Amino acid sequence: MAHEYVPEVAIDREGNEHLVQGWQDDYFGGKMGFWLFMFTEVMMFSAMFLTLSYYYTLHPQDYTEASAHLNRLLGGFNTVILLISAWTMGLGLLKMRSGDVSGAKKFILATMFIAALFLVVKGFEWHEEYEHGIFLGHGHLIEEGYPLGKKLFYGMYFTMTGLHGFHVLIGIGLMIWLLKRINAGKVTPEHHILHFNIALYWDLVHLIWVFVFPYFYMIGAAHGH
Amino acid sequence: MSAKSYLEETHTAFGHPKSKILQWLLTIDHKRIGIMYAVVMFFFFFVAVGIGMTMRAELWEPGKQLVDPHTFNQLFTLHGVIMIFIFIVPGIPAIFGNIIMPLMIGAKDVSFPRLNWANFWLYVIGCIVALFSLWGENGFADTGWTFYAPYSLTTSTNVIPVLVAAFLLGMSSILTGLNFLVTIHRLRAPGMDFFKMPLFVWGIYATGWIQLLATPVVGITLILAMLEKYFGIGIFDPAKGGDPVLFEHLFWIYSHPAVYLMILPAFGVMSEIIPTFSRKEIFGYRTVALSSAAIAGIGYLVWGHHLFTSGMSDLAKTIFSFLTFFVAVPTGIKFYDWVATMYKAKIVLRAPMVWALGTMITFVIGGLTGVTITMIGGDIHLQDTYYSVAHFHYAILGGVVFLMFAGMHYWFPIITGKMYNEKNAIRAFALIFVGFNLLWFPMFIAGYYGMPRRYFDYLPEFAIYHKIAFVGGVMLVIGLLWMFYNLIQGWRKGEPSGPNPWNATTLEWHLPMAPAPLDNHTKVPYVDFRPYEYKHGEPVVKFDYETMRRID
Numbered sequence: 219m220a221h222e223y224v225p226e227v228a229i230d231r232e233g234n235e236h237l238v239q240g241w242q243d244d245y246f247g248g249k250m251g252f253w254l255f256m257f258t259e260v261m262m263f264s265a266m267f268l269t270l271s272y273y274y275t276l277h278p279q280d281y282t283e284a285s286a287h288l289n290r291l292l293g294g295f296n297t298v299i300l301l302i303s304a305w306t307m308g309l310g311l312l313k314m315r316s317g318d319v320s321g322a323k324k325f326i327l328a329t330m331f332i333a334a335l336f337l338v339v340k341g342f343e344w345h346e347e348y349e350h351g352i353f354l355g356h357g358h359l360i361e362e363g364y365p366l367g368k369k370l371f372y373g374m375y376f377t378m379t380g381l382h383g384f385h386v387l388i389g390i391g392l393m394i395w396l397l398k399r400i401n402a403g404k405v406t407p408e409h410h411i412l413h414f415n416i417a418l419y420w421d422l423v424h425l426i427w428v429f430v431f432p433y434f435y436m437i438g439a440a441h442g443h
Numbered sequence: 444m445s446a447k448s449y450l451e452e453t454h455t456a457f458g459h460p461k462s463k464i465l466q467w468l469l470t471i472d473h474k475r476i477g478i479m480y481a482v483v484m485f486f487f488f489f490v491a492v493g494i495g496m497t498m499r500a501e502l503w504e505p506g507k508q509l510v511d512p513h514t515f516n517q518l519f520t521l522h523g524v525i526m527i528f529i530f531i532v533p534g535i536p537a538i539f540g541n542i543i544m545p546l547m548i549g550a551k552d553v554s555f556p557r558l559n560w561a562n563f564w565l566y567v568i569g570c571i572v573a574l575f576s577l578w579g580e581n582g583f584a585d586t587g588w589t590f591y592a593p594y595s596l597t598t599s600t601n602v603i604p605v606l607v608a609a610f611l612l613g614m615s616s617i618l619t620g621l622n623f624l625v626t627i628h629r630l631r632a633p634g635m636d637f638f639k640m641p642l643f644v645w646g647i648y649a650t651g652w653i654q655l656l657a658t659p660v661v662g663i664t665l666i667l668a669m670l671e672k673y674f675g676i677g678i679f680d681p682a683k684g685g686d687p688v689l690f691e692h693l694f695w696i697y698s699h700p701a702v703y704l705m706i707l708p709a710f711g712v713m714s715e716i717i718p719t720f721s722r723k724e725i726f727g728y729r730t731v732a733l734s735s736a737a738i739a740g741i742g743y744l745v746w747g748h749h750l751f752t753s754g755m756s757d758l759a760k761t762i763f764s765f766l767t768f769f770v771a772v773p774t775g776i777k778f779y780d781w782v783a784t785m786y787k788a789k790i791v792l793r794a795p796m797v798w799a800l801g802t803m804i805t806f807v808i809g810g811l812t813g814v815t816i817t818m819i820g821g822d823i824h825l826q827d828t829y830y831s832v833a834h835f836h837y838a839i840l841g842g843v844v845f846l847m848f849a850g851m852h853y854w855f856p857i858i859t860g861k862m863y864n865e866k867n868a869i870r871a872f873a874l875i876f877v878g879f880n881l882l883w884f885p886m887f888i889a890g891y892y893g894m895p896r897r898y899f900d901y902l903p904e905f906a907i908y909h910k911i912a913f914v915g916g917v918m919l920v921i922g923l924l925w926m927f928y929n930l931i932q933g934w935r936k937g938e939p940s941g942p943n944p945w946n947a948t949t950l951e952w953h954l955p956m957a958p959a960p961l962d963n964h965t966k967v968p969y970v971d972f973r974p975y976e977y978k979h980g981e982p983v984v985k986f987d988y989e990t991m992r993r994i995d
Contacts, residue, residue: 231971236969369684
C-alpha cells in the first residue's frame with residue numbers, strides 16, 4: 219500500500235494557488251533530518267571529549283606519558299588517509315550531481331577502500347597496544363598499582379577510537395548500500411539525497427577523527443619517541 | 444472524499460498484508476502508531492502503578508510487611524525505570540505528537556513515516572530488554588532509576604540490561620524528536636508560519652530540540668557505565684581514579700532537560716484546551732509560544748541543582764540555583780496567560796477543561812515546591828526526602844500525566860469518532876484528584892520532618908503520613924481504572940461525536956469525518972488565520988469541507 223505523492227494545492231481567499239509540500243520526495247526535509255542527526259552525534263562525542271578533558275585535569279602527568287606511548291606514525295597516517303577519503307567522497311558527490319554516475323561509483327569505491335584501510339591500520343595499532351599489555355580488561359589496565367591516569371587515558375582511548383571505528387564500519391556499510399541503490403537506479407543525479415546524506419555522515423566521521431587525533435596522540439608528543 | 448477512516452485502512456511499511464493484525468504491526472500511519480504507543484505505554488503504566496501500590500502497602504506500617512528490603516530497592520528502581528524511560532519520556536509526544544501534531548499543521552503524515560514505524564519497534568525492543576533482567580539470575584537492578592555510580596558499577600544485580608534498554612529507548616526518543624522537528628519545519632500547510640501554529644505544536648517543537656540535543660549525552664554516559672562495568676576502566680569509579688560526580692553531571696545534563704521534555708508538550712495540551720473551552724482567543728499567544736522555547740533553552744543549563752549536596756563549589760551552586768529560578772519565569776508567564784484567557788470568558792466545564800483546571804492546582808503546587816528546593820539552603824535540608832518525591836509527583840503526575848489525560852478526553856472524538864460518558868469522566872477525575880492529593884500532599888510534610896526517600900522502613904512518628912498516602916493511593920488507582928473503563932466503553936459504545944464536538948478552531952478539528960480519515964484533510968487548507976480565533980464565543984474561521992476554502 220505504497221502511497222505516492224499526489225501534487226496538491228491549497229487555495230487562499232483570493233484564489234491564489236499554493237503548492238502543498240508532501241513528505242514524499244522532500245529533498246530539503248531529508249537533508250534537514252540528517253543534519254539534525256549529526257547534531258546528536260556531535261553531542262554524543264562531546265560528552266566523551268568532556269570526560270576525557272576533565273580527567274586530564276585530574277591526571278595531567280599520566281595522560282602525557284600515556285599519550286607519548288601511542289604510535290603517532292600510524293595515527294598520523296590514518297589522519298591523512300581519512301582526510302583523503304573525505305575528499306574522494308566529496309568528489310563522488312560532485313560527480314553524481316553533474317550526472318556522471320559511473321564516476322561517482324568509482325569515487326565511492328575509493329572511499330570505501332580507504333575506509334577499510336583505515337580500519338586495518340587501526341587494527342594493527344590496537345594489536346601493537348595489546349602486545350604491550352594495554353587493552354580493555356587486559357594486562358596493565360587491570361593490574362594493581364598501574365597509574366590510574368594511564369588506565370583512564372587508555373580506557374577512553376579504546377572507547378573513543380572504538381566508537382569512531384564503529385562509525386567507520388557503519389560508513390562502509392552505508393556506502394555498500396548506496397552502491398546497491400545506485401545500481402538499482404534508485405539514486406540518480408536528480409534524486410541523490412541518500413548520496414548527499416552519506417557524504418555528510420562521512421564528513422562527520424572524519425571530522426571527529428580530526429579532534430580525536432590531537433586529543434590522544436599529540437598531547438604527549440613532546441615526550442614521545 | 445475518502446469515506447474510510449484510518450481505523451479501517453492503512454499504509455504499511457512494506458507489502459500488502461491482508462491480516463488486520465499485520466496491518467497494525469506494519470502500519471506507517473502516524474495515527475495508528477500513536478495508538479500503538481498508547482497501548483504499550485499504558486500497559487507499562489499500570490504495571491508501574493501496581494509496583495507503586497506494592498511499595499505503599501509495604502510502608503503501611505514500620506517494619507517488614509510484604510517484601511524484603513532488597514526487593515523493595517528493586518521495586519522502586521523498576522517503578523522509576525518504567526515510569527520515566529518507558530512511560531513519561533515518550534509520553535505525550537509519542538501519543539499525541541504522533542496522532543495530533545500532523546493533523547494540526549495540515550500534514551498528511553510525519554516527514555519520515557517509516558522511521559516513525561521503526562522507532563516504535565525500537566521502543567518495544569527497549570521495553571523488552573528492560574524487563575528481560577527481571578527473570579535473570581541476580582534480579583532486576585536495585586540502583587534507583589538514576590543508576591548513580593559507583594554503586595551501579597558494583598551491585599551484583601542486572602544493571603547492564605537496564606542501561607542497554609535506556610539507551611535503546613533514548614535512541615527511539617532522539618529519532619522521534621528529529622522526525623517531529625523536520626515535520627514541523629517542512630510540512631506545515633501553506634500560509635501557516637511559525638506564529639500561526641497551534642501551541643501544542645510549539646510544545647512538541649521545543650521538546651524535539653531537547654530530545655535531539657540532550658538524549659545523546661545520557662546515551663553515551665550509559666555506554667561508558669557499561670564499559671566501566673565490563674572492563675573496569677575507572678571512569679566514574681573513585682577507587683580507580685575516576686569521579687562518580689561526573690556521572691551525576693552527565694546523567695542530569697540529560698535528565699533534567701528531560702523533565703521539560705515531559706512538561707512542554709503537556710503545557711501545549713493545556714494551551715489547546717483553555718482557549719477552546721473558554722471560547723476565547725488565547726491571551727498572549729507569542730509569549731506562550733516563546734516561553735516554551737525559553738524553558739527548553741534555560742532548562743538545559745540547570746542540571747546542577749540536583750547536585751547541591753555533592754560537594755560542588757559554592758559559586759557553581761549559586762549559579763545553578765539562579766538559573767533554576769529563571770525557569771520559573773517563562774512557566775509563570777504561561778500560567779498568567781492561561782488565567783488571563785479564562786478571565787471574563789464563558790467557560791464550558793467539560794471533562795478536558797476540568798482536567799486542565801485541576802492540573803493548574805496540582806502543577807502550581809508541584810512547580811512552586813520546586814522553587815523552594817532550588818534555594819540551596821532549603822535543598823540541603825530537603826534533598827533526598829519525601830519532599831522531593833512529592834514535588835516530583837505533583838509536577839509530573841499532577842502536571843504531565845493529568846494533562847495527558849486531559850488530552851485523551853479532548854482528542855477522543857478525533858481518535859475514536861465517539862464520545863465518552865461525560866458524567867463518569869468527571870467523577871473519575873474527582874476521585875483521581877482527591878486520591879492524588881491525599882497520596883502526595885502528606886509526603887511534603889513527612890519529607891519536611893525528615894522522612895528520607897527510598898527507605899524500606901521508617902520511624903513510628905511518620906506512620907500517619909504513610910497511612911493517609913496509602914488510602915489516597917487506593918482512591919487514585921480506583922479512579923484510574925474508572926477513567927480507563929469509561930474511555931474504553933466510550934470507544935466501544937459511545938455516541939458518534941461528529942468531527943468537531945467542542946467548537947474548536949485548530950486544523951485537526953476541520954477534518955471531514957471522525958475518526959480521522961486515513962489521509963487526513965481531504966484537501967489542505969490555506970492558513971491565513973491565527974489558531975484560536977473566536978468572536979462572541981463562536982469560531983471565526985469556517986470551511987467548506989469539499990474544497991477546504993474559507994467561507995466565513
